[in-house]
Amino acid sequence: MSFEEGELHNLVCIKHTPDSAAKMLVENGVVSWGDAPMVVNPWDEYAIEEALSVRDKFGGSVTVLTMGPESAKEALKTAIAMGCDHGILISDASIASYDARITSIVISKVIATLDNVQIVFFGKQAIDGDTGLVPMSVAYALGWPGFSYVAELSEIDIENQHISVVRLLEEGRQSCSGKIPAVISVVKEINEPRYPSFVGIRKASKAEMQVITLDDLGLGDQISSDYNGSLNWSEIQELSRKSTDAELLEGSDMHSIASELVEKLIEDKVI
Numbered sequence: 001m002s003f004e005e006g007e008l009h010n011l012v013c014i015k016h017t018p019d020s021a022a023k024m025l026v027e028n029g030v031v032s033w034g035d036a037p038m039v040v041n042p043w044d045e046y047a048i049e050e051a052l053s054v055r056d057k058f059g060g061s062v063t064v065l066t067m068g069p070e071s072a073k074e075a076l077k078t079a080i081a082m083g084c085d086h087g088i089l090i091s092d093a094s095i096a097s098y099d100a101r102i103t104s105i106v107i108s109k110v111i112a113t114l115d116n117v118q119i120v121f122f123g124k125q126a127i128d129g130d131t132g133l134v135p136m137s138v139a140y141a142l143g144w145p146g147f148s149y150v151a152e153l154s155e156i157d158i159e160n161q162h163i164s165v166v167r168l169l170e171e172g173r174q175s176c177s178g179k180i181p182a183v184i185s186v187v188k189e190i191n192e193p194r195y196p197s198f199v200g201i202r203k204a205s206k207a208e209m210q211v212i213t214l215d216d217l218g219l220g221d222q223i224s225s226d227y228n229g230s231l232n233w234s235e236i237q238e239l240s241r242k243s244t245d246a247e248l249l250e251g252s253d254m255h256s257i258a259s260e261l262v263e264k265l266i267e268d269k270v271i
């Protein structure tokens with residue numbers, strides 16, 4: 001895939017995950033999601049929307065990338081139906097056992113082969129693996145600045161290769177700026193994702209996806225011998241449920257109910 005000199009080329013990384021209502025199963029030490037329907041990881045829809053908004057404002061193109069089995073092409077199709085221009089599937093027989101570290105190494109190798117990438121967008125985390133490690137690990141592997149939990153892309157200065165963002169933290173909002181190319185992971189406060197359009201769905205149904213294997217990247221032997229199987233997740237335990245008692249306070253008026261509540265809270269040493 002090649003791009004015009006100077007063309008703004010942004011990338012969005014998405015994961016094909018089980019639907020948020022899916023229940024995890026463990027059978028014979030193997031964790032799976034049964035036959036739950038697969039969707040674009042919900043957090044990644046915000047990343048797609050932000051990449052498309054930047055393209056709508058500055059021009060250029062958006063490539064969507066996923067690493068997964070052949071069926072993960074469905075996630076790419078959804079992103080193309082939303083408006084992305086190109087799709088890349090990183091596929092290999094060994095991918096199912098990758099941990100977040102290996103995933104990040106492979107994704108960053110692919111990004112390094114693409115021309116003129118300015119911003120790589122990620123969701124803040126995948127709803128199945130849930131580590132939230134991939135975005136900043138990719139930034140580290142590429143040697144690019146990484147901005148996590150971005151709730152606002154305040155400025156992109158293409159000429160001076162500069163970006164300003166607002167990060168959403170538990171304590172408040174933090175303004176940051178740095179150089180592009182850069183990696184950002186976004187939170188849902190950043191935008192309202194668009195729906196796939198009718199024209200987009202037709203385009204997606206005919207779209208040719210580029211498929212990249214580990215051998216294409218020259219990583220085949222290295223991944224299987226050095227990295228593969230470095231981490232296993234073989235058991236899921238349900239959280240123990242807390243039993244709680246509820247008591248309904250009744251009275252003739254709000255004042256007497258409030259007084260009774262205060263007495264009970266003092267009695268229970270809550271206040």
Ligand SMILES: Cc1cc2nc3c(=O)[nH]c(=O)nc-3n(C[C@H](O)[C@H](O)[C@H](O)COP(=O)(O)OP(=O)(O)OC[C@H]3O[C@@H](n4cnc5c(N)ncnc54)[C@H](O)[C@@H]3O)c2cc1C
Pocket residue numbers: 013014015016031041043044047065066067068098099100101103107121122123124125126127128129130131132133134135231233
């Ligand atoms: C039940 C379960 C438990 C797991 N536990 C661990 C664990 O403890 N440690 C560990 O290292 N791995 C673990 N994994 C593996 C992990 O899910 C995968 O390696 C995954 O590819 C990356 O981690 P994540 O799903 O946590 O992604 P996160 O880091 O949560 O994802 C953040 C963002 O990165 C992007 N992204 C993630 N995966 C891909 C992809 N395949 N292709 C394109 N973009 C992507 C998306 O934008 C996503 O929103 C687990 C998997 C499962 C199913």
